[in-house]
Amino acid sequence: MRLSLVPGLLAGVLLIIGVVAVQGSSKDEQIDGLTERLNRLTSEIVDLEEKLEARLNWKKKSKTGSLEYRIEDLEESECGDHEHQCGGDDPQCISDLFVCDGRKDCRNGEDEDDCELPFKEGDRFIGDKVFDHCGHLDPDHITLVFNYINDCPILPGYRWFNATVKITVDDEDGHTKLSIPTMGHYVFANHLLILEGRSDGASGLGVNGQFDGHNHDRFVGETIHEDSGKVCAKFVYHRDDDDDDDHHHHDKDDHHKDDH
Ligand SMILES: [Ca+2]
The missing domain is CATH 4.10.400 (Low-density Lipoprotein Receptor)
Known part of the structure; x- marks a missing residue:
């Protein structure tokens, strides 16, 4: 009995050692597993942080102004x-x-995201001359009045309009007043207003008006010889909000009617 007890005890001890050993190795495995998961989580957090930062930067960018x-x-x-x-x-x-x-x-x-037209029917912009070598008139100001705006079903990204270019010049011959009917379109993609020359081709001058995409009250207009494409004048146009002109009142009334 005694002799048989020793191997029994020994087996028991061995069994305990074995169990401890097994437990020990499973702990190591557990630790390895945990470490791996932690590493994975850390890298996921870093990824997430990078994505968040990119988004925040993007938001910051989208909030900034014209410049x-x-x-x-x-x-x-x-x-x-x-x-x-x-x-x-x-x-x-x-x-x-x-x-x-x-x-x-x-x-x-x-x-x-940003598809608001920078002008509406009845709006008036006044251009102040930077330079003008286009013709003998050499006006200090050009007034542009938007009359009608049309959607184009084929090209919805373009907005077509009818406008009137008004030029008043005081010279030695007296008072020259021109009112030129014109057509044009606005391209949302590059915030460009393209004013075609006179529909009868008499003037041969067009205007490219560059809005900056944020400020709807101002654009830089370059007058262009339509046949050569050369720039012959530059005017900086700004929205005219003055109510001291009868005609402007009339324009406003017209627009008011359009709203109903
Ligand atoms: Ca689209």
Whole structure:
């Protein structure tokens, strides 16, 4: 009995040692497992932090004003001539024609974010001359009045309008007053207003008006010889909010009627 007890005890001790050993190795495995999970979580947190930071930066960028927007505009070099970059941390180029056409084409939806036309029917902009070599009139100011705005079902990203260009010059011959009917369109993709020359082709001068995409009260207009494409004048246009003109009152009344 005694002899048989020793191997029994020994077996028991061995069993306990074995169990402890097994427990020990499973603890190591557990620790390894935990370490691995921790590492994985840490890397996930780092990823998340990076994503959050990118988003915050993007939000910050989208909140900034005209100047930074223009710098970003200059930096947009990855896209082609008639392409728009979707912006944010997701570089993507889409055709200019798809900006503000009522359908989301950018993965981040940026192409439909800012689609407010910077002018409405009846609005009046006055251009102050920077230089003008276009003709003998050489006016100090040009007034542009938006008469009608039309949607184009085929190109919803363009907005077509009828406008009147008004020029008043006091010279030795007296008082020259011109009122030129014209047509044009606005391209949302690059905030560009394109004023065609006179519909009868008499003047042959067009205007490219560059809005900055944020300020709807101002654009820089370059007068262009339509046949050569050469810039012959530059005027800085600003929205005219003065109510001291009878005609303007009339324009406003017209617009008021349109609202109903
Ligand atoms: Ca679109």
